[in-house]
Amino acid sequence: MRRDIESTSPTAGGGWDVPASPSPWQRLIGEDGLQKWVFYVPIAFMVLFFAIPMTATVVWSVFERTQFWMEPGFTFSAYENFFTSARVENYLSSMIHSAWAVVICFVLGFPVAVFVRRRVPRVAQHRVILLFILPFMISELVRVFAMRPVLGRYGLVNSFLMDIGLINEPITVILFSPLGVIIGDVLSFLPFMVFAGFLAMEAVQLYVFEVCDDLGAGTVRTFSDVIVPLAAPGIILGGPGAVNAGLIVNQAIVALDFPLAMAISTIMIVTLMALLYVGHRLFDLTKILEPIN
Amino acid sequence: MRDDYSSKLGYGLKWAYLLSIVGALLAPVFHIVYISFNEHGFSARIYEFTTDWYRVVLGDIMLVASLKWTFYLALSAVLTAVPMGLLAAKLYKRTQHKVAFVTLMLAPLFVPADIMASSLLVFFRNANGVFELLGEALGWKWLTHWFELGFLTALIGQILYTLPYAFVIILITMSRYHPQQTEAARGCGATGWQAFCQVEFPQIRAGVFSACAFVVILSFNEATRTALLKGGFDTFANVLVSQMLNVGMSGESYAMAGIMSIVAITVIGGFLIYTLIQSGRLERVARAKADPLMSS
Numbered sequence: 253m254r255r256d257i258e259s260t261s262p263t264a265g266g267g268w269d270v271p272a273s274p275s276p277w278q279r280l281i282g283e284d285g286l287q288k289w290v291f292y293v294p295i296a297f298m299v300l301f302f303a304i305p306m307t308a309t310v311v312w313s314v315f316e317r318t319q320f321w322m323e324p325g326f327t328f329s330a331y332e333n334f335f336t337s338a339r340v341e342n343y344l345s346s347m348i349h350s351a352w353a354v355v356i357c358f359v360l361g362f363p364v365a366v367f368v369r370r371r372v373p374r375v376a377q378h379r380v381i382l383l384f385i386l387p388f389m390i391s392e393l394v395r396v397f398a399m400r401p402v403l404g405r406y407g408l409v410n411s412f413l414m415d416i417g418l419i420n421e422p423i424t425v426i427l428f429s430p431l432g433v434i435i436g437d438v439l440s441f442l443p444f445m446v447f448a449g450f451l452a453m454e455a456v457q458l459y460v461f462e463v464c465d466d467l468g469a470g471t472v473r474t475f476s477d478v479i480v481p482l483a484a485p486g487i488i489l490g491g492p493g494a495v496n497a498g499l500i501v502n503q504a505i506v507a508l509d510f511p512l513a514m515a516i517s518t519i520m521i522v523t524l525m526a527l528l529y530v531g532h533r534l535f536d537l538t539k540i541l542e543p544i545n
Numbered sequence: 546m547r548d549d550y551s552s553k554l555g556y557g558l559k560w561a562y563l564l565s566i567v568g569a570l571l572a573p574v575f576h577i578v579y580i581s582f583n584e585h586g587f588s589a590r591i592y593e594f595t596t597d598w599y600r601v602v603l604g605d606i607m608l609v610a611s612l613k614w615t616f617y618l619a620l621s622a623v624l625t626a627v628p629m630g631l632l633a634a635k636l637y638k639r640t641q642h643k644v645a646f647v648t649l650m651l652a653p654l655f656v657p658a659d660i661m662a663s664s665l666l667v668f669f670r671n672a673n674g675v676f677e678l679l680g681e682a683l684g685w686k687w688l689t690h691w692f693e694l695g696f697l698t699a700l701i702g703q704i705l706y707t708l709p710y711a712f713v714i715i716l717i718t719m720s721r722y723h724p725q726q727t728e729a730a731r732g733c734g735a736t737g738w739q740a741f742c743q744v745e746f747p748q749i750r751a752g753v754f755s756a757c758a759f760v761v762i763l764s765f766n767e768a769t770r771t772a773l774l775k776g777g778f779d780t781f782a783n784v785l786v787s788q789m790l791n792v793g794m795s796g797e798s799y800a801m802a803g804i805m806s807i808v809a810i811t812v813i814g815g816f817l818i819y820t821l822i823q824s825g826r827l828e829r830v831a832r833a834k835a836d837p838l839m840s841s
Contacts, residue, residue, distance in 0.1 A: 287737065294633035294708065298649050301701050305668035306656070312667055321670075364566060367559050375828065380563070382817050387570035389759070389813045391766030393782055394802045397789065398573030401580060406588040408576055439570060498659025498769070505663050505773070514667065517660040524655055538644050 313514035322510045330515035353437035357445040365449030388443035403427040452483035484535035581803035586796045598800035615780040619764040622703045630711030658769035694776035702770035711756040718752025758816045
């Protein structure tokens with residue numbers, strides 16, 4: 253049981269000195285004073301600079317546009333502008349590219365998470381996963397920028413394929429094309445899939461795999477009927493991050509059409525929240541917190 | 546139970562696959578660094594090693610100034626986001642509303658950078674208007690410039706970006722700490738602060754320092770949020786973006802991308818090596834304690 257005393261330093265005997273009763277100042281900054289509230293600073297910060305601006309985005313999206321700014325009002329013209337222009341096509345194609353990127357990330361990255369969890373010795377598992385942190389921590393800007401000398405007309409891939417005689421002229425469809433966008437998305441989000449997949453796999457007890465093997469379930473059946481359903485929260489969390497049509501918002505800001513930028517932001521936030529909500533209803537995303545708890 | 550050790554080829558192939566994925570993720574970056582040391586730049590048939598492009602970058606006053614701003618921003622982000630991540634992780638342990646709390650803390654990870662930045666931009670502009678009105682009404686001039694675009698607003702954007710990472714890293718480290726140790730220290734008469742400094746912090750120190758390394762690198766790399774919220778200064782990543790858009794890919798751009806990659810690889814690679822050495826040492830110590838005869 254805790255003693256209700258203020259103390260200053262450990263004594264030679266291992267206990268703590270007991271000073272006189274606390275002054276009003278000590279009470280103010282003490283555990284029942286400011287110290288108690290300081291833990292709420294991150295929440296206050298997130299509410300003030302994340303929750304409020306994100307919620308207000310919905311309100312600003314129905315404001316009237318002025319020449320350089322916007323003024324309070326209630327109009328859906330920004331939404332009308334979005335849904336009747338080419339932007340909606342860009343948005344939908346971005347969603348489709350993102351969906352492809354998620355599927356490819358799952359196919360390439362999730363088996364890595366499963367392999368590390370099932371077959372790598374327990375003491376080395378986290379070290380192997382750490383390997384994926386290095387590419388993740390290199391600027392996304394640089395990684396995307398690096399695609400040009402790799403996938404370009406005279407890039408690494410085309411030079412290699414031509415050198416080995418597999419192609420006669422450079423492939424141009426892999427850069428500045430939907431395929432290039434998907435490749436960029438995959439390279440950006442693949443580490444996410446490995447991290448989230450591994451976190452989800454950590455919640456799956458190893459004896460589950462042993463039972464599957466003992467009961468004669470094949471690799472494919474174990475993967476589809478046991479591993480994927482159990483690790484679904486991680487797979488879902490690894491996915492929605494790939495939805496990215498932010499460039500359209502940026503273009504609206506550059507054009508000083510703030511209500512339009514807010515309308516597109518609202519649509520995107522709602523889409524992401526809907527994806528996460530569906531994922532949560534289907535697979536209970538809180539399961540991913542089990543290893544932490 | 547079937548295991549991969551019975552099929553060395555299968556096990557080896559799986560490892561080869563894993564390493565090829567890491568290699569594929571890193572290869573473009575190493576390629577850029579390789580090009581940045583070529584005197585003739587990209588797609589030249591001849592390769593002559595040079596550090597001239599780096600000299601040009603580091604001799605450019607504007608770029609050095611942008612590096613300084615990037616450093617100040619990263620340092621300020623570490624000094625604010627890491628303590629906040631620590632406080633949040635400690636609060637998470639106590640709170641009963643874990644799902645709501647973790648949703649709020651991690652939600653920024655799921656919001657694209659452009660959206661968060663544009664929402665904050667409009668929020669700051671509106672907040673600034675409100676503060677100006679208040680300042681004029683009350684006659685308090687100091688109220689009027691709080692949220693004008695500048696270092697503070699860029700820093701808020703960076704904290705929003707880095708805080709979820711710092712929170713998760715510290716939380717994962719904290720999950721291995723047994724709170725009974727804090728209770729034991731409190732039982733001996735320690736204050737909450739003493740119990741934290743002398744009992745808890747030494748055990749979660751690795752997580753806190755790795756959160757610092759992550760925040761530095763994330764902040765160093767960030768461009769989208771800073772571009773919209775920075776006001777009158779440029780960070781290194783912002784200069785690189787504007788150079789790529791306006792000038793195209795020059796030897797200088799490759800050198801700048803090379804600097805960003807080398808800094809990230811050095812900081813995170815150094816951290817990874819340190820972590821591996823430390824965990825190896827701790828394992829040996831634990832084994833020696835568990836079985837002194839065998840270890841001697």
